[in-house]
Amino acid sequence: MALTRRAGLIALVGAVLVVLAPRPGLVFALLLGLLAVLIGVDLALAGSVRALRFQRQGETALRLGDSIEVTLLVENPGARRVRGRLRDAWAPSVRAAPREQPVDVRPGRRQRIVSRLSPLRRGDHQAVTVTVRALGPLGIAARQGSHHVPWSIRVLPPFLSRRHLPSRLARLRELDGRHPALVRGQGTEFDSLREYVVGDDVRSIDWRATARRHDVVVRTWRPERDRRVLIVLDTGRTSAGRVGVDPTSGDPTGWPRLDWSMDAALLLAALAAKAGDRVDFLAHDRTVRAWVSGASRTEMLPSVVNAMAPLEAELVEADAPAMVAAVLTRARRRCLVVLLTDLNAAALEEGLLPVLPRLSARHQVLVAAVADPRVAELAAGRDSAERVYDAAAAEKLRGERRRITALLRRHGVEVVDALPEDAAPALADAYLALKAAGRL
Amino acid sequence: MSRPTSPRIRDRWRTWRGALGLLLVIVVVAMLMVTVSTPRPGGYLDAEGTGPGGAHALAALLADQGVRVEQVRTVQEAREIATPDSLVVLTRPEYLMGEDLLDRISELPGDLLLIGPMDLVLDELAPGVSEGDYDPARSREPTCGLREAVQAGSARMGGTAYQVTGPDARCYEGSLIRYRPNGRTTTIVGSGDFMTNGRLIEDGNAALAVNLVGAHPRVTWFAPRLPQGDQPTATLEELVPDQVGWLVWSLIVAVGLIAIAQGRRLGPVVTEKLPVVVRAAETAEGRGRLYRARRARDRAGHALRAATLDRIVPRLGLTPASTPDAIVAAIAVRIGQDAGQIRHALYGPAPADDTQLVALARHLDTLERQVRDS
Structure with a gap:
């Protein structure tokens, strides 16, 4: 039940009558009775809400x-x-x-x-x-x-980095068979045989095929396809920290690292799918939060997006040995493991570094992290002694980040450390570079 | 597909009836206990008062002995019932002001018992008696020939002691006086303590009280609650017209209805689990504040120098493992500056104060820019 202001207004009008009336008590009693009757009648005649x-x-x-x-x-x-x-x-x-x-x-x-x-x-x-x-x-x-x-x-996830996709696809086509390379090198595989045209490198002539066909035939090469890419998203506590400016709402408190990482992961997944590689997706902190595998090329991106949607950063320390074990049981063949996490010296030294050799022995590992532009801003402060203290603290943090990056590289791990807006294209570029170098 | 979530009226009734019943029982029990146990309201020496200061016990005692005790609040009431064979007890003479009023009391037929009267009252009702010293009530001996007092023996008397010219009886050191000024027996006591419910059982209090009051078949117990004046003054309540009270009630109803109408929400408040908001830079900012709080110039300077070296050394074609001498020499050659200054900037002592720290930071910036631009 609810009343409207009309009930109160009727009581106010009644109050005026009470003042004017010779017998105010009677008028007041009548007013109360009238209100009760009106409210009762109105309630009885109102439509039933329960039956809707x-x-x-x-x-x-x-x-x-x-x-x-x-x-x-x-x-x-x-x-x-x-x-x-x-x-x-x-x-x-x-x-x-x-x-x-x-x-x-x-x-x-x-x-x-x-x-x-x-x-x-x-x-x-x-x-x-x-x-x-x-x-x-x-x-x-x-x-x-x-x-x-x-x-x-x-x-x-909004997949804002899809605006970078056309330019990266163009780069991919340069590598790809549409511009067939005649030079065999690392990262290429045999594509087809075709007739020699003037200008082709004589070193690529396939003499055995030439002998069979009575025509000069050259081999063409294309970048390797059907490689596997496993995107691993760290949903532990370090991914809860907010960096940059939220691009969807403009919120200056920033966007969680997790969301920036997802954005980068989606660009990489879209690119890898176009490049003909198989993409799997794993989200992990202490347990597996999401796992997408074996989706067809057209289905893959929607299913990864769908798996990412409900993920939230958990306020627990990520369990790196469990994550490595999960990766090793799921990826039996060699693949590119892209680990999206933060280059947090303490967390990585105690968690990932001891188990990294097991992972990098079987797979090519790429660690991608989103740097905080606020730290760079702090590091540039020179106006006052306070700013310089902040700058020193920021430099200390960046120094640790550089140290951990160097340590990872020494383990044969590729590291991408970029500011939020550049993280997705930088990861895509690193993937393209690996692909061009045939290290997948 | 959809299902109603609001409870029906009978569901609500079922939920609340237990609580409501319990509340009802509590209220009824509490009201019963209050009616039974609380002392009835009544001021000092009120014949209906059951508190320690009331006089209900005495009235009950007298009623048992066949004395009719009638309590009145105003002079008019007293005049209506007073008869020549009755006793008028004035319990609160301090409430009786104005000569007209006292005149009307003195015109009442029958005997008088005054309890602690002041001079003003004495002048009108007991001429020839005057107020003496004040002495707190305590147990006293009668030390007089008054039959009522002698029979009662010692009693808790005191209060004001009275003086009288040609006394008939002056007992308890002047706190009880009986005389007959103009054919009516007038008794004056300095304090009414001995008549109260609280004191009646002590000493000979009860006997004295019954002796003094119970000698007459009718007693007019005059116990005004408010000071009685000459001319009746209208109180504020009487001056305000009836309509105002009812207007206030109708306004309360109107405001209540509007409050209910405005306060009813359209549906429940929706709650949501919100994610934590942690700025990733908080660790850096926190560390900066710690440096600031401790004035940790050595650590700050070291961090700045290490960062500059990290950036400069690869540009010089050296490795981080190179010796300071080699690095300083390489920089000096590259930018053509004094090696001593460069060494002081990169490997010198920690800055001594904040100004030096700022200067060091700027110097390192300059050095880095020069190496980059050269």
Whole structure:
């Protein structure tokens, strides 16, 4: 049950009458009685909220930063008209708009109510409740009730780095068979035989085929294909730290390292899929949080995006030996293991470095990390003694980062350490460089 | 597909009926206990008062002996019931002000018992008696020939001692006086303590009280609650018209209804588990604040120098393992500056104060730029 301000206004008018009346006590009693009768009648004549039936329609997935419309169908099987206000409640960060909407359903009819959702956070979001307040014909009192109408939307990572994809694909084509290389080298495999044309390198003539065909035939080479790339996302505590500026909402507190890493991972996955490599995806902190494997080339990107959507940084120290074991059991053949984590000296020295040889013995390892532009900003401070102290602290941190990078490289690990906006293209470039060098 | 989540009225009733029942029982029990056990309201020497200062016990004692005790609050009431064979007890003479009022009391038929009267009252009701010294009430002997007092023996008397010219009886060191000024027996006691519920059982208090009051078949117990004046003054409540009170009630109802209307939310508050917000740079900033707090110039200088060396050394074609001498010499050759200054900047002592630290940072920047640009 709910009242409207009209009930209070009637009482205020009654108060004026009480002042003017010769017998105020009687008028007051009459006023109370009148109010009670009006409220009772209005409640009795209001449409039933409990009997309403709801259905939802609309989209269930969107990229972070986009918005979708979700439709709510309100059906009134009751005998009285339901007129009033409706609120389709979602979690605050889903930003359902408008907050309240008018509803007016005659008996046996339906009404379509559309809410626009513009979520601020990645992951799965559930609809909470639908609350309807049905006013009586006098507009004094209302029946109010809630219904649970399940619906879930999945907010996917925005994949902002896809704008870098065309330029990297062009670079890939330069390596690829569309510009067939006549020079055999590391990282190329035999592509086809074709007739010699003037200008071809005589060293690439295949004499055996030439002898069979009565024509001069050259071999062409192309970069190797069908290699395996395993993207490992560290969802431990170091990935919770926020760096840069949130590109979807402009929030200056930054975007978690995890989201920047996902962005880079998605560009790499898209690129590798186009390059004909098989991409698997693993998210790990103390246990496996997500695992995508064996998806076909067209399915791979959507399934990785889908697996990433509900991931959140866990506030636990990542378990590097368990992660290495998970990788080793899942990747039996040699592959490129791309580990997206933070170059945190303490965490890596105690966690990853002791078990790294087991991993790098069988696989090519690439560690990619997102650097914090704020640290670079601090390191440049020279205005006052305070700024210089901050700069020294930042330099100390960067020194540790350089040291751990050098240590990793000594283990034969490739390291990509880039600022947030450059992380995705830098990782893609590192992948292309590895591919060109035939080290996959 | 959808399902209602709000409870029906009967579900709500089922949930709350236990609590409501319990509340009802508690209220009823509490009200019963309060009615039974609390002392009834009543001021000092009120014949209905059951507190320690009341006089209900005495009134009950007298009623047992067939004395009719009637309590009145105003002079009008007293005049209505007073008869020549009755005794008028004035319990609170301090509430009686104005000569007109006292005149009307003196016109009452029957005998008088005054409890602790002041001079003003004495002048009107007991001419010839005057106030003496004040001495707190305690157990005293009668030391007089008054039959009522002698029979009662020692009693808790005291308060004001009175003087009278030609006394009929002056007992308990002047705190009990009986005389007949103009054909009516007038008794004056300095303090009414001995009549109160709290003191009645001590000494001969009860006997004295019953002797003094119970000699008459009717007693008019005049116990005003408020000071009684000459002209009745209207109180503020009486001056305010009825409408105002009812207006306040209707406004309370109106404001209450508006508050209920405004306070009802459309659906429950939605909660959400929010992720932690940790700026990754917090460790660097925290370390900077620590350096600042401890004025750790040695560590700060060392960190800055190490960072500069890390960046310069590869540009010189040297390795980090090179000796300081080799590095300084290479820089000196590269930028054509004094090796001593370069060595002081890169390997010198820790800065002595903040100014030197800032200067060192700037010098290292310059050095790095020169190596890069050369």
